[in-house]
Every structure is written in structure tokens, then in C-alpha cells.
Amino acid sequence: MITFTIDGKEVQGQEDWTVLDVAKWHGIDIPTLCYHPAVEPYGACRLCVVEVDDGRRSRVVISCMYPIREGIKVLTDTPRINNVRRWIVQLLLDESPASPKMQELATKFGVTPSRFKKAGVDFACHLCGLCVRACHEVVGAQALTFGNRGLRKEITSPFHTGSKECLSCGTCLYVCPTGAMEQLFDKVGA
Amino acid sequence: MQIKTLEDMQTAKKLGLAQLYPDKPKILVGMATCGLAAGAQKVFDLFQRKAQHEHWDGVVEKTGCIGFCYKEPLVDFILPDKPRLTYEQVTPDVAEELWSEISAGKIPEKHFLARLDIDDPILDGGPRKLYKGKLKGFLAKAPRYEDLDFFKLQRHLAMRNCGFVDPDNILHYIARGGYFALYKALTEMAPEEVIEAVTVAGLRGRGGGGFPTGVKWASCRKAQGWPKYVLCNADEGDPGAYMDRSLIEGDPHAILEGMLIGAYAIGSSEGYVYVRAEYPLAVKTLQRSILAAREAGLLGENIFGTGFSFDIKLNLGGGAFVCGESTALMASIEGKPGEPRAKYVHTVDKGLWNRPSNLNNVETWANVPLIIAKGADWYRDIGTEGSKGTKIFSLVGQVKNVGLVEVPMGISIKDMVNLIGGGVPETKEFKAIQIGGPSGGCIPRELWDLPIDFDSLWDAGAIMGSGGMIVMDDSTCMVDVAKFFLDFLIDESCGKCIPCRLGLKRMREILEEFSTGKGTVADLDELQSLAEAVKDGSLCALGGSAPNPVLSTLRYFREEYEAHVLRRKCPAAVCKELITYSINQELCNGCTACVQECPQGAITGEKKKPHQLNAALCIKCGACHEVCKFKAVEVF
Ligand SMILES: Cc1cc2nc3c(=O)[nH]c(=O)nc-3n(C[C@H](O)[C@H](O)[C@H](O)COP(=O)(O)O)c2cc1C
Ligand code: SF4
Ligand code: SF4
Ligand code: FES
Numbered sequence: 001m002i003t004f005t006i007d008g009k010e011v012q013g014q015e016d017w018t019v020l021d022v023a024k025w026h027g028i029d030i031p032t033l034c035y036h037p038a039v040e041p042y043g044a045c046r047l048c049v050v051e052v053d054d055g056r057r058s059r060v061v062i063s064c065m066y067p068i069r070e071g072i073k074v075l076t077d078t079p080r081i082n083n084v085r086r087w088i089v090q091l092l093l094d095e096s097p098a099s100p101k102m103q104e105l106a107t108k109f110g111v112t113p114s115r116f117k118k119a120g121v122d123f124a125c126h127l128c129g130l131c132v133r134a135c136h137e138v139v140g141a142q143a144l145t146f147g148n149r150g151l152r153k154e155i156t157s158p159f160h161t162g163s164k165e166c167l168s169c170g171t172c173l174y175v176c177p178t179g180a181m182e183q184l185f186d187k188v189g190a
Numbered sequence: 191m192q193i194k195t196l197e198d199m200q201t202a203k204k205l206g207l208a209q210l211y212p213d214k215p216k217i218l219v220g221m222a223t224c225g226l227a228a229g230a231q232k233v234f235d236l237f238q239r240k241a242q243h244e245h246w247d248g249v250v251e252k253t254g255c256i257g258f259c260y261k262e263p264l265v266d267f268i269l270p271d272k273p274r275l276t277y278e279q280v281t282p283d284v285a286e287e288l289w290s291e292i293s294a295g296k297i298p299e300k301h302f303l304a305r306l307d308i309d310d311p312i313l314d315g316g317p318r319k320l321y322k323g324k325l326k327g328f329l330a331k332a333p334r335y336e337d338l339d340f341f342k343l344q345r346h347l348a349m350r351n352c353g354f355v356d357p358d359n360i361l362h363y364i365a366r367g368g369y370f371a372l373y374k375a376l377t378e379m380a381p382e383e384v385i386e387a388v389t390v391a392g393l394r395g396r397g398g399g400g401f402p403t404g405v406k407w408a409s410c411r412k413a414q415g416w417p418k419y420v421l422c423n424a425d426e427g428d429p430g431a432y433m434d435r436s437l438i439e440g441d442p443h444a445i446l447e448g449m450l451i452g453a454y455a456i457g458s459s460e461g462y463v464y465v466r467a468e469y470p471l472a473v474k475t476l477q478r479s480i481l482a483a484r485e486a487g488l489l490g491e492n493i494f495g496t497g498f499s500f501d502i503k504l505n506l507g508g509g510a511f512v513c514g515e516s517t518a519l520m521a522s523i524e525g526k527p528g529e530p531r532a533k534y535v536h537t538v539d540k541g542l543w544n545r546p547s548n549l550n551n552v553e554t555w556a557n558v559p560l561i562i563a564k565g566a567d568w569y570r571d572i573g574t575e576g577s578k579g580t581k582i583f584s585l586v587g588q589v590k591n592v593g594l595v596e597v598p599m600g601i602s603i604k605d606m607v608n609l610i611g612g613g614v615p616e617t618k619e620f621k622a623i624q625i626g627g628p629s630g631g632c633i634p635r636e637l638w639d640l641p642i643d644f645d646s647l648w649d650a651g652a653i654m655g656s657g658g659m660i661v662m663d664d665s666t667c668m669v670d671v672a673k674f675f676l677d678f679l680i681d682e683s684c685g686k687c688i689p690c691r692l693g694l695k696r697m698r699e700i701l702e703e704f705s706t707g708k709g710t711v712a713d714l715d716e717l718q719s720l721a722e723a724v725k726d727g728s729l730c731a732l733g734g735s736a737p738n739p740v741l742s743t744l745r746y747f748r749e750e751y752e753a754h755v756l757r758r759k760c761p762a763a764v765c766k767e768l769i770t771y772s773i774n775q776e777l778c779n780g781c782t783a784c785v786q787e788c789p790q791g792a793i794t795g796e797k798k799k800p801h802q803l804n805a806a807l808c809i810k811c812g813a814c815h816e817v818c819k820f821k822a823v824e825v826f
Contacts, residue, residue, distance in 0.1 A: 088689065094696075
């Protein structure tokens with residue numbers, strides 16, 4: 001057992017647990033987007049950031065991947081953390097102002113669409129990669145992948161052709177937190 | 191020739207020395223990428239052809255770059271018992287002239303750059319005076335390297351062999367003390383002693399982060415797992431930076447020897463050089479040097495008969511800037527997309543194929559043989575308290591002398607700009623220097639006494655990065671500069687994490703508002719807090735450092751930002767939407783030059799009478815401003 005603190009409260013977790021695992025175990029709320037217990041963490045959305053003081057320095061890390069260590073001090077509610085989270089929600093909300101999931105997050109963080117909001121994108125894909133990981137790790141197929149990079153990064157089937165690997169099982173539809181997969185789904189299968 | 195013993199090394203050294211300093215004249219042409227770009231191949235071919243046709247009793251050879259890139263093609267004459275003579279901007283025509291004199295036993299005086307009296311190979315053998323007796327005539331008056339402002343403060347340690355050896359000739363490298371440090375490490379030092387030396391020397395990573403090299407090696411040595419990998423980062427993706435390319439093209443064996451010593455210290459038998467695919471000459475040079483080292487028995491099994499084995503493979507880069515990031519680089523070698531991942535488990539524990547892996551930069555590796563050959567104390571004496579040794583910078587922008595410079599850590603920005611760079615053009619004033627590549631920071635005039643080392647740059651909001659330096663004068667707009675670097679980083683973001691993918695784009699949108707007169711003071715704070723969110727929240731150091739250009743310009747040039755948002759003016763007259771052109775009626779003498787230049791027909795007026803500019807038609811291209819000899823076209 002490894003003992004450390006989250007927001008001053010002493011907590012314990014097992015050897016290979018992450019900060020998020022322990023927080024969940026103790027009912028401490030940390031927002032997440034690209035995390036799902038059924039698949040490996042990916043660390044893309046950065047919504048789950050916390051501040052960790054390991055005795056040498058304090059830094060911002062993501063709780064869904066940070067392995068717990070004896071004696072660390074984790075803070076989940078600091079100005080630095082909230083600034084990062086608020087901006088992530090703002091940026092996502094502006095990408096898809098009509099997405100129910102984003103609106104839910106926005107309400108929680110008190111964020112409203114800004115002057116840069118995009119028009120007409122209700123269910124923008126946030127490239128959280130849950131569909132890709134679920135298809136690969138849970139279904140055992142590789143019908144989905146990332147294509148391109150940077151601002152053009154996208155979810156596609158390998159080589160942009162309909163994928164014969166797709167079983168039309170709908171697992172990706174189920175894990176997609178934004179509803180974007182609804183639009184993509186038909187293009188994936190062969 | 192297989193090299194197994196110290197005697198073999200001495201034999202190789204003797205052979206090499208006879209080639210480096212033959213008892214007949216030798217012509218050396220600088221043929222790194224910068225030389226080739228300036229036409230060195232033609233010059234080389236010309237000398238070779240002439241030498242053959244005229245049965246000249248001399249040698250024509252190629253070498254790397256000594257850093258004077260703006261004077262390329264450079265040609266050297268190495269004549270028995272004479273100082274080494276360097277000639278600049280040797281076009282084929284010039285080469286023809288030089289040839290006619292040199293082949294007639296005369297010393298050319300035109301296109302002369304500098305003479306070198308003493309050759310110090312640093313690693314081994316000590317300085318070597320190249321002539322005897324007293325110099326006479328032209329030679330006595332000819333400037334020496336150390337008389338040139340560009341060279342005065344320089345100290346070529348990592349670049350010790352660049353411009354001296356033929357990179358394809360391993361004997362040249364050995365002749366200048368190469369591979370003797372490896373011999374020493376393998377035969378006289380325990381691995382722990384090697385690590386100790388590198389740690390005490392204070393070597394820090396030259397790839398950007400400045401992480402203590404000895405500490406990294408020690409962690410990798412301690413890590414559980416086998417095999418262990420030793421990697422060299424030669425992906426160099428910073429626009430305008432080419433120090434690593436130059437080192438590889440000028441002295442590849444220095445890097446291989448560094449890696450060999452590191453591998454011995456860490457306990458590794460397999461290495462990779464991850465080299466940028468867009469560097470064809472560097473790739474070829476590396477290939478040839480690896481083959482040569484293998485043939486000599488300096489790579490492979492049982493090196494120097496000590497039982498230590500190590501070999502190196504080449505891996506061509508994936509073409510993206512972010513592939514230079516350590517975890518993305520390792521993913522790329524594994525054949526996966528070059529995307530970074532979280533580093534909470536360090537790569538020294540689980541790196542390439544989940545095995546302990548030690549990655550260092552090209553220049554870091556090139557420093558290693560020096561520390562072993564000369565000792566940690568010798569190395570510690572160079573540089574500042576927290577930053578030891580030298581660093582190679584690529585100096586570009588608004589200075590007279592641009593090129594690669596290697597200086598001891600700690601020289602001031604002012605010396606870098608005014609002395610080495612020869613200052614900004616006379617009619618302009620120094621405004622800022624951008625240090626550290628695209629995600630570096632802009633340091634203003636007020637701080638130009640700042641010593642250039644890892645920690646002072648960090649405190650000032652810049653980074654050492656790979657060593658890119660861009661000098662900016664007062665015609666530069668800092669909002670525009672921030673936009674420029676953001677554009678590069680947005681293009682290069684892998685897009686994996688949200689702060690970097692969407693945050694940088696938003697920062698760019700806010701800056702666009704500033705430069706088009708749509709910003710407010712509140713937006714300045716918004717930009718600041720977003721920049722901090724991107725810095726704190728991004729997955730890898732690309733996003734983590736991408737806000738630096740914005741944060742540093744906000745810090746040092748806030749007034750300029752305020753001018754954009756409060757007064758809707760661009761003081762440097764760069765942001766088009768915020769400037770107006772007009773004609774000063776007193777200064778204009780009606781020469782009509784601007785009338786002819788204006789593509790819009792916006793300027794009218796009679797000859798010899800002050801002209802008028804119709805602002806409604808003006809597209810702010812600045813053509814009139816440039817063409818007016820009487821400073822009558824004004825910008826506000
Ligand atoms: C986006 C990005 C690009 C990088 N590119 C390079 C590079 O081209 N060459 C390099 O040596 N290091 C590069 N680095 C730094 C490496 O991640 C790593 O720190 C370095 O190679 C370690 O070697 P060192 O300790 O000898 O500096 C880059 C880092 C980032 C975040
Ligand atoms: S489609 Fe859905 S699950 Fe897949 S990456 Fe986009 S948002 Fe995530
Ligand atoms: S910070 Fe940028 S480059 Fe690095 S992982 Fe995130 S998106 Fe990719
Ligand atoms: S939930 Fe941790 S980074 Fe997305």
C-alpha cells in the first residue's frame with residue numbers, strides 16, 4: 001500500500017494505481033474526458049490535471065496517468081489547475097457549442113461560448129481516442145485510427161478506405177463522449 | 191585496417207597526420223551543406239581538374255564547415271611550413287585566379303580571410319605551430335583568425351575538427367586524437383568513473399532541456415532491463431538551426447566516439463542515430479563513418495580486445511518537428527506514429543521498446559570525448575557556474591555576420607550581437623534577440639548584458655533550446671514576431687492534446703485581433719492566462735514551451751502590445767491594418783518616383799510639386815516608402 005494525500009486528506013492505493021484511480025476510490029471528483037476504465041489511459045484531453053508536490057517541486061500532471069508514490073501531496077483545486085481546466089472547457093465548448101456533453105461541462109465550470117465559437121458544429125470530435133482504443137483493446141479489431149496531425153487530425157479508418165475489420169458492433173458509438181461517432185460511424189465500415 | 195591495440199592507434203595516427211599535414215601543398219574546400227549551397231562542388235571539381243591536368247604535386251581535399259557560412263565557399267591552402275591560409279567567397283572564377291597563383295608557388299592576396307598560425311587539435315598532441323621562423327611580406331600583415339571579431343570570443347571544442355578533417359577519413363579523426371578517449375575509457379576507467387567524470391564536468395544536454403548528462407547516464411545504468419539502448423537525437427527541426435547538421439557533416443566520428451563512451455558507461459551494446467531525413471549529406475556522412483568505424487573494429491564486437499561490444503544503426507526521421515521530442519522519437523524508431531506520450535515513467539527506465547534508453551543530442555555526444563581526454567576539471571573551467579563548456583549557436587537575423595558560432599557559456603548577448611555578429615545595420619537599432627528556436631523567448635535591449643547560459647536564459651523567459659538566435663532591429667513588431675512563431679508551432683503540433691492543438695490556435699486568433707485593431711486591454715490578460723494554461727496543461731514540451739514567444743514579448747514589450755490595442759497603432763509599422771502612409775508636403779520635391787511605383791495609382795501630383803496620397807486607394811504595400819529617396823513618405 002502506498003500512502004499519500006489528496007487535498008490534505010490521507011489516502012492509500014495499490015502499487016500500480018494512478019492518482020485518478022485512488023481519487024475515484026475515495027469519491028474525490030476529478031473531471032475527465034478521454035479516460036475510460038475499460039481501456040488504457042491516453043492523456044490527451046488534460047482535463048484531469050492535478051498539482052503534485054513530490055517533495056522536490058510542484059508541477060501540473062494528469063491524474064489518469066500519474067503513478068502514485070509514497071508521500072506525494074496532490075491538490076485538485078488550485079488556481080493553476082482551474083485555469084487549465086477552464087480553458088480546456090472553453091476551447092472545447094467553442095468547437096461545439098451545441099454538444100450536450102460540452103454544455104454539461106461548461107455549466108459545471110461556469111463557462112459560456114466566446115466570440116470565437118464555431119457555428120453549426122453540434123457534435124465535434126475532440127480526438128479523445130476512446131473509440132480507437134475501445135475498438136482495438138476491447139473489440140480486438142483495428143477498424144479505427146487517427147489520421148493526419150495538428151489541426152487536421154481526425155478519426156478515420158486505416159488508409160481512409162472503409163475498413164473490413166469493422167464488425168459494426170457499435171462499441172465506439174457507446175464510448176464516444178461527444179456523439180461525434182454517430183456522424184463518423186457509417187464511413188468507417190466497409 | 192583493424193585497430194586492436196594502442197600501437198595500432200599510434201600507427202593510424204601517424205598515417206593520418208601525414209595526410210593532414212603532407213610535405214606538399216594541399217587545397218581544402220569546405221563542402222558541408224552551406225558550402226555546397228554556395229557552389230563549393232564546382233570549386234572542388236575545378237581544383238581537382240587543374241591538379242590532374244597540370245600534374246600538380248599536391249592534394250585536393252574536402253572538409254566541413256568552420257561556421258563562417260556567409261563567406262562560403264571557403265578554401266584553405268595548407269602549405270608546408272606556412273600558416274594555414276583561408277580564402278573567402280571563392281567562386282569558380284576566383285578559384286581560377288587562386289589556382290594560377292598557388293600552382294606557381296605564389297601566395298594569393300585577394301579574397302583572403304585569415305591565417306591560422308597554430309593548430310590546436312585539443313584532444314591530443316597539443317598545439318602545433320604551423321611555420322618556423324618569422325613571417326614576411328603579405329603573410330606577416332595578414333589578419334589571424336583571432337584578430338577577426340567573428341572569431342575573437344569563439345572557442346571551438348565541439349567543432350574542434352570541423353574544417354580540419356575530411357569527415358569521410360577516419361585516419362584524420364584519429365590523427366587529431368580521436369578514439370584515444372575511447373581507448374582510455376575502455377582500458378583505464380570503470381564505467382562508474384566515466385559517469386563520474388561526465389557528472390563532475392557539469393555537462394548538460396545540448397538538445398534543449400539542459401538536463402545533466404551524467405545524472406541521466408547514472409539512472410540508465412541503474413535501470414533494470416536488457417538490452418539497454420543508447421540513442422543520438424539528430425532530428426534537428428528548428429527552422430534556421432543547423433549546428434547538429436554541421437557537426438555531423440564536419441566530424442561524424444566525434445559523435446560516434448561519444449556514443450561509444452556513453453554505451454560503455456551505461457552498459458549498452460546497441461545504439462541508434464535518429465537523423466533528420468531532409469539532411470541527405472548528413473545521412474550519407476553518418477553511413478560512411480559508421481562503416482569506416484566498423485571496418486576499423488571501433489564499432490562491433492570486442493572493441494580494443496576489451497570485451498566491450500557496441501554497434502550503431504541509423505534511423506531516418508519521420509519528418510515532423512515533434513519527432514525530435516524524446517518519446518515521439520522512440521515511438522518513431524519503433525515504427526509507430528511519432529507522437530509524444532506522458533513521461534511519468536522515465537525513458538531511462540522504459541524507453542525504446544520499453545527498455546532502458548539513454549537519449550542525448552548530437553552536440554552533447556560530441557562533447558563527451560573531450561571530457562574523458564582532458565579530464566572533468568579541465569572542462570569545468572570553461573563556462574559559468576551552472577553551465578559548463580561551450581555551446582554552438584546559429585546566429586541569424588539583422589546582423590552583419592551570420593553563421594555558426596561556438597562560444598564558452600556565459601558570454602553576453604551584447605558581445606554576441608555587436609562583436610561576433612558585427613552589430614545591426616547602421617541605420618537601425620537593436621531591439622531584441624530571440625533565443626531558443628521557435629519556442630524560445632525574446633530578450634530586450636535592457637537585458638543585453640545577460641550572460642548566455644541555461645539558467646539566466648530560463649530566468650529571463652527564454653530557453654537555450656537548440657541554440658537558435660535571431661537578432662531583431664527596430665523594424666520588427668513584437669506582436670508580429672509572436673504570430674510568426676505561433677504559426678510554425680501550430681503547424682507542427684501533433685494535435686494529440688487539447689491545450690496545444692486548440693489553445694495555440696486560440697492564442698493566434700487573439701493576436702490576429704491585436705494586429706488588426708480589434709483587441710482590448712482585457713484581451714491581454716486573457717492571452718496571458720491562456721498562454722499559462724497551455725504551458726501547464728500540454729502533454730509534451732512542444733506545447734509546454736510554445737507560449738514562450740508570447741509570454742516573453744508580453745513581459746518585455748507590453749507597451750507595444752498596448753499600442754496595438756489601446757491606440758490601434760503598430761509602432762514598428764508592420765501590422766498593415768494599423769498603419770497609414772502619407773506624404774510629407776515639406777520633404778516631397780515631386781520627383782515622381784513613388785507615382786511610378788504605386789501599384790494602385792494612389793499617388794498623384796505634378797512634377798517638381800509635392801505629391802498627394804489617396805488613403806482610400808492605398809493597400810499599404812510600402813512601395814512608395816521604399817522608393818522615396820527623400821524620406822517624404824511617412825508611416826504612422
Ligand atoms: C518538440 C520538440 C522537439 C525536439 N527536437 C529536438 C531535436 O531536434 N534534437 C534534439 O537533440 N533534441 C530535441 N528535443 C529535445 C529532446 O526531447 C531531448 O530532450 C534531447 O534530445 C535530450 O538530449 P540532451 O539531454 O543531450 O539534450 C526536442 C524536444 C521537443 C519537445
Ligand atoms: S469520435 Fe468520439 S470517441 Fe472517437 S475520438 Fe472523437 S470524440 Fe473521442
Ligand atoms: S503538446 Fe502539442 S505536440 Fe505535444 S503532445 Fe500535445 S499536441 Fe502533441
Ligand atoms: S482524462 Fe486524463 S488526460 Fe484525459
